[in-house]
Amino acid sequence: MRRREFITLLGGVAAYPQLARAQQPSMPVVGFLGSDSPELYADRLRAFRDGLKETGHVEGQNVAIEYRWAQGRNDRLPELAEDLVRRRPAAIITSTTPSALALKAATATIPIVFFIAGDPVALGLVASLNRPGGNLTGTTTLTLEVGAKWLQLLHEVVPAATDFAIMLNPTSPDLAKAQARDLQAAAGSLGLQIHLLQAATDHDFDAIFARIAELRAGGLIISSDSFFFTRTEQLAAMTRRHAVPAIFGFREFAAAGGLMSYGADILDAHRGLGIYTGRILKGEKPADLPVQQAVKVGLVINMTTAHALGLEVPPTLLARADEVIE
Numbered sequence: 001m002r003r004r005e006f007i008t009l010l011g012g013v014a015a016y017p018q019l020a021r022a023q024q025p026s027m028p029v030v031g032f033l034g035s036d037s038p039e040l041y042a043d044r045l046r047a048f049r050d051g052l053k054e055t056g057h058v059e060g061q062n063v064a065i066e067y068r069w070a071q072g073r074n075d076r077l078p079e080l081a082e083d084l085v086r087r088r089p090a091a092i093i094t095s096t097t098p099s100a101l102a103l104k105a106a107t108a109t110i111p112i113v114f115f116i117a118g119d120p121v122a123l124g125l126v127a128s129l130n131r132p133g134g135n136l137t138g139t140t141t142l143t144l145e146v147g148a149k150w151l152q153l154l155h156e157v158v159p160a161a162t163d164f165a166i167m168l169n170p171t172s173p174d175l176a177k178a179q180a181r182d183l184q185a186a187a188g189s190l191g192l193q194i195h196l197l198q199a200a201t202d203h204d205f206d207a208i209f210a211r212i213a214e215l216r217a218g219g220l221i222i223s224s225d226s227f228f229f230t231r232t233e234q235l236a237a238m239t240r241r242h243a244v245p246a247i248f249g250f251r252e253f254a255a256a257g258g259l260m261s262y263g264a265d266i267l268d269a270h271r272g273l274g275i276y277t278g279r280i281l282k283g284e285k286p287a288d289l290p291v292q293q294a295v296k297v298g299l300v301i302n303m304t305t306a307h308a309l310g311l312e313v314p315p316t317l318l319a320r321a322d323e324v325i326e
Helices: 003-023 042-054 074-086 097-106 144-157 173-190 204-215 232-241 251-255 266-281 303-308 315-320
Strands: 029-034 064-069 091-094 112-116 136-140 163-168 193-198 220-222 246-248 260-263 298-302 323-325
Touching: 029 074, 029 097, 042 266, 064 074, 074 091, 074 097, 091 097, 091 266, 097 112, 097 136, 097 173, 112 266, 136 266, 144 163, 144 173, 144 220, 144 246, 144 260, 144 315, 163 173, 163 204, 173 193, 193 204, 204 232, 232 246, 232 251, 246 251, 251 260, 251 298, 251 323, 298 303, 298 315, 303 323
Parallel strands: 029 064, 029 091, 091 112, 112 136, 163 193, 163 220, 220 246, 246 260, 298 323
Antiparallel strands: 260 298
């Protein structure tokens, strides 16, 4: 063999691994739009990745995820949504109503998988629950459906109270308006009064609790807004410090020291997001994937907090609880 031919052959062998790598199919990329920070989403991201894994997808191995975080500022969501859309990912995942609406406005073609607390049909995200029809699908938790139940449960614990407050996030207006409307209707049917209090930042919480004291409200309902969920421990501590009986839609609140929670499992819902994302990566279309509704709800009562607040929880209510924290 001539020397020049030998060098050419060696060059070809040395280049082969690089050529093979270049010919391997690139890893699919999905986007994740978060309303807060990755630290506050840690448990939900873990559940989402568990769902992905059930479909055979593992982040960093056969799927890449690009994250965008609004750091609690809903006004940044449209900009972040457009940035993700420009990346042309295989799908985009999100888990709040404002972020889902921002993504819908940004693209009509890229598949979007959402978790929201409102009605996706009323919000214009899908045509129907069974046949979404467009590029969006996902999971919705029971929020509007259980709003009246929150008030009823709270009133059972403080039966002498006639005034209650609900904490709403004005930067999520669609959810806030829907919950306010339903709670006011429920209050009217029970002969009670609901006061609408707004909080969009951590600094608003002190004013909220001061206003509750002024109103002599018998209890507080915390809207199932993602911003409030990421402040679960802070809000639970404040309700105890200010001696305010409160109910929230997520178990994490009662576990952190809040009085009661009544709602669906948010982590199970995020596992469902991962499963739907994996199915889309395998070729299924959002239009054909029915919106999943959380149908199982749980009542959790923190009796340690009830005793600290000097409340007597009716035995009939305790008997209906799915979990009692002593």
